[in-house]
Amino acid sequence: MSAILSLDNVGVRFNAAGAAPPAPAVDGVSLQLHRGEIFGIVGESGSGKSTLANAVMGLLPANAAVSGSIRINDREVVGLDDEALRSMRGDEVSMIFQDPTASLDPTWPVGDQIAETIRAHYPVTAREAKARAIALMGEVGIADAAARYSDVPHRFSGGQRQRIVIAAALANNPQLLVADEPTTALDVTIQAQVLQLIDKLRRDHGTTVLLITHDLGVVSMICDRVGVMYGGKLLETATTEALFANPAHPYTRALFAANPAGAPRGARLPVIPAEWSVESLRDAELLRAAIGAANG
């Protein structure tokens, strides 16, 4: 099976001028994404999941030092020049962000913004690009796409805007889609629709998706495999079923336990202490089990 994205011992460190080198934001992450799968990365804020996503896209600021190897389709991304990165983004690899309003130009018709993505990479006529953009808008579920081509972003709802951003991201049939918290700003019912859309599109086009999220529920809905990140490290990787049935790392188990959705109503939630180690989490687990046995 071919890997579309392959990370080998990737590390990212943000250098602060004149200060001691801080702890790395991403530390020794190795990972292989298979063609056509949705791979989820879960972690809390500060775990380095977004930094990892930006590293894949070559979007890190100038003071970030990336080590290791990031290969997309067997091409090394680390150290590519701006020109090569720009031709890669939006074509071979696309990214969608949490806030669709920030991704779209507020004064520009949305259709033109999708068409721009196509014309930036391929020598097509304006008319062809427009036709393709309308088709894409229809595909992501914008009703009456031709009539709404010239509407500006504020005329769309939050969910529709995210659909437009997805349409622009998929305009050139990318092989890899990096989605950084794509549904975090949306209501739950809209979130379910957008997740279904992402799932449908990857089935239709065979796109591989790297989905960054903090929400374990989102992961269990659409991901094939999951990686859990904490403190810049990838703690464990497993298929979604295996992770939820049998989380191997104590941190993953503590994270599941802290979720109120699965816990008995009104019960105290087991918390993860700010300073934890694998040993302390194991001790806490034994304690919880002992209390559970005593109560049961």
Place this chain on the structure above:
Amino acid sequence: MADLLRVEHLRKSYSGGRPWGRKPPPALNDVSVSVARGRTLGLVGESGSGKSTLGRCILGLTRPDSGAVIFDGVEVQALSGRALADFRRRVQPVFQDPFGSLDPRWPAGRSVRESLDCFGIGTPADRERRVLDLFDRVGLNPALAGRLPTHLSGGQRQRVGIAAALASEPELIIADEPVSALDMSVQAQILNLLMDLQKDLGVASVFISHDLGVVEHVSDEIAVMYHGEIVETGDTETVMTSPRHDYTRTLLAAIPRPRSSAPRRPPCPQPT
């Protein structure tokens, strides 16, 4: 026992931008809820459903067009002067973004102390000690009282916000999305804190959230809001296990729950 808070037939619409424009639908349309002493009412709904407007009306921050908010037998709109000040002491808000409710130039302790000063609680000398007690109460190291909000983590800031709300010994707390900005593990700590406070101090609360999982965990009763109306209300068990309204069912179905036994779609075909 009489209800601590009763909201009766509340209506509120915000005027549109232009006088000739179409009138926007009302933010609250004939909303009635009640909260008994020491109980938690969970208010759940999507953005734009009117749940925050209801919270603001209860706090007296937004004036409803018609209807009544009755706190401890007295109508809130009719209050003024000393009686209004006393109402504000007894009903306190906790907001989503504690950063927005704390003065960035004040040490955290001063923000908490302001509430004591404002309501004239204790002697001035006594207040310093009370602030430290409150920090202790919400699980913060009293040494953090001298820190600026920018030097606190999100979870610590939310604890300061809760300490400030508790300073005036309220009988009702209106918590508007208090854990939405927090990480899962920190969210668990804050939910534990809110549940402990309720148990120990007997504070009633209205817990507003878009997250049904969180609301289910902390609430005695749940009211589901949709387009400015309460579409379903009942005790938590009933609403969660046998929802009557279609919208509640949609909401329950849409919640992604981390369960390994969840029905999974067929695996993606792997190209060879």
